[in-house]
Amino acid sequence: MSAHCENGVISNLLKFHNITLSEPMIFGIGSGLFFTYMPFIKMTGIPVTSFRPVPGLIFKRVTKRLGINIKVQKFKNKSTAMNELDTLIEKGIPTGMVVGVYDLTYFPPAYRFRFNAHNIIATGKTNNLYHISDPIMEKIETIKYEDLLKTRFAKGTYKPNGKMYYIKEVPTDININPAIIKGIKHTCKDMLTIPINYFGVKGISILANHIEKWPKKLGERKAKLYLGQVVRMQEEIGTGGAGFRFLYAAFLQESSNVLNIPALNEMSEQMTIIGDRWRDFGILSGRIFKQREKSKSAYNEAANILRDIRTSEESFFKELRKTV
Amino acid sequence: MKKEDVPQNNENLLNGIKEIQYAVDENGKYTKVLSYGWKPKNDALKQAVNVLDEQIEDARLQVLDGSKSPLFFWMLLKQMDYSILKEYTGINKFKIKRHCKPSIFKKLKNNTLEKYAKTFDISLNDLKSVPKETIYSLEYNFNFKLENKEIQ
Numbered sequence: 295m296s297a298h299c300e301n302g303v304i305s306n307l308l309k310f311h312n313i314t315l316s317e318p319m320i321f322g323i324g325s326g327l328f329f330t331y332m333p334f335i336k337m338t339g340i341p342v343t344s345f346r347p348v349p350g351l352i353f354k355r356v357t358k359r360l361g362i363n364i365k366v367q368k369f370k371n372k373s374t375a376m377n378e379l380d381t382l383i384e385k386g387i388p389t390g391m392v393v394g395v396y397d398l399t400y401f402p403p404a405y406r407f408r409f410n411a412h413n414i415i416a417t418g419k420t421n422n423l424y425h426i427s428d429p430i431m432e433k434i435e436t437i438k439y440e441d442l443l444k445t446r447f448a449k450g451t452y453k454p455n456g457k458m459y460y461i462k463e464v465p466t467d468i469n470i471n472p473a474i475i476k477g478i479k480h481t482c483k484d485m486l487t488i489p490i491n492y493f494g495v496k497g498i499s500i501l502a503n504h505i506e507k508w509p510k511k512l513g514e515r516k517a518k519l520y521l522g523q524v525v526r527m528q529e530e531i532g533t534g535g536a537g538f539r540f541l542y543a544a545f546l547q548e549s550s551n552v553l554n555i556p557a558l559n560e561m562s563e564q565m566t567i568i569g570d571r572w573r574d575f576g577i578l579s580g581r582i583f584k585q586r587e588k589s590k591s592a593y594n595e596a597a598n599i600l601r602d603i604r605t606s607e608e609s610f611f612k613e614l615r616k617t618v
Numbered sequence: 619m620k621k622e623d624v625p626q627n628n629e630n631l632l633n634g635i636k637e638i639q640y641a642v643d644e645n646g647k648y649t650k651v652l653s654y655g656w657k658p659k660n661d662a663l664k665q666a667v668n669v670l671d672e673q674i675e676d677a678r679l680q681v682l683d684g685s686k687s688p689l690f691f692w693m694l695l696k697q698m699d700y701s702i703l704k705e706y707t708g709i710n711k712f713k714i715k716r717h718c719k720p721s722i723f724k725k726l727k728n729n730t731l732e733k734y735a736k737t738f739d740i741s742l743n744d745l746k747s748v749p750k751e752t753i754y755s756l757e758y759n760f761n762f763k764l765e766n767k768e769i770q
Contacts, residue, residue, distance in 0.1 A: 522661070
């Protein structure tokens with residue numbers, strides 16, 4: 295499961311240091327676009343499908359590529375974790391944290407699953423209440439000391455272990471151009487050349503093949519549940535829609551202007567069309583959830599949309615690789 | 619996706635907030651658009667919530683017919699499994715599984731029960747039984763009612 299938020303948090307942390315970088319820019323430089331389908335890893339009994347790299351990776355890449363000096367800490371001791379946070383807040387340093395959303399009291403209740411890789415920023419504290427900037431919320435939220443402690447030490451998959459991070463130092467002038475190129479190249483590599491079939495565009499084909507088999511193999515009820523999980527991951531809050539494809543198209547458009555490479559704008563348009571195809575897949579899946587009768591041909595149709603997407607993404611990233 | 623095509627299917631799943639979608643405006647420029655939700659996505663989320671509720675109801679009935687102890691019900695209601703509960707309580711999985719048997723649960727000492735109750739954030743008394751009627755986890759845990767549970 296994933297409520298994605300790393301881009302938003304990085305963007306906000308940089309803002310405190312007077313660096314304005316858009317969310318798509320952060321996403322692209324951090325090579326946030328990805329695809330993986332891992333039928334052998336299950337969460338709450340459902341195979342993992344993900345449209346992003348593992349949590350924390352975007353942050354690591356962005357700060358490295360922009361030459362930003364950061365400090366990341368994990369804790370064994372809970373009160374140390376809270377005291378260290380308080381010290382930073384007192385110094386006026388906005389601090390990012392990885393938290394579980396189940397105990398995040400202000401979060402939309404329907405989204406409070408035991409998902410542990412959400413990112414938030416503590417910006418201040420009044421008595422027992424922490425002021426939180428959460429990329430999915432519209433205003434500054436507050437959370438009590440004991441609840442924040444709980445979320446920072448949530449248990450289950452991807453335990454945060456109190457993880458927190460902050461910017462120590464930013465270079466006086468940041469040159470984003472080489473960072474953009476690096477980001478794009480890395481994404482092309484991730485999508486095309488990882489020699490494991492479950493990663494990148496090849497993973498999309500495997501998912502397509504499996505989807506076709508689900509109704510017969512799992513029964514209609516479970517097949518729907520598996521399919522629902524794919525749609526949830528694709529459209530999770532923070533993806534910007536279509537499994538980050540629209541966000542990536544926005545990044546390519548912005549990069550086209552920054553780097554003055556008109557071809558990147560054309561690539562952006564192509565990525566928008568691919569994003570629309572992912573939405574088609576979502577719409578068809580939505581119809582499958584509702585159908586009470588057997589709908590095996592609909593599963594085949596959904597699989598075919600994915601095969602189509604795989605072909606498009608494969609040629610897209612090959613072309614993109616040549617563009618930069 | 620065009621700005622005007624960004625879906626606005628509000629079923630209040632986001633509890634009043636809106637989420638950011640990226641879409642192109644009339645000049646082909648990417649822009650942020652706030653969305654109340656999208657039907658297929660809403661349905662997928664409701665499906666996930668409904669499945670949890672079915673499992674919880676199943677557990678509740680198993681406790682009532684004497685095949686499981688209330689611990690099993692509370693574990694599911696709090697979205698846990700044996701591994702997560704083990705991490706929170708420090709009690710090993712094998713033992714937790716045994717504690718889900720009614721005969722063994724009945725003999726548990728108070729300090730063991732307290733560990734569980736504290737983890738679930740409920741009273742010792744609550745832990746010893748299950749609600750008489752079907753419950754909905756979002757309502758019970760977070761005081762939140764889905765406008766419409768059905769996928770239509």
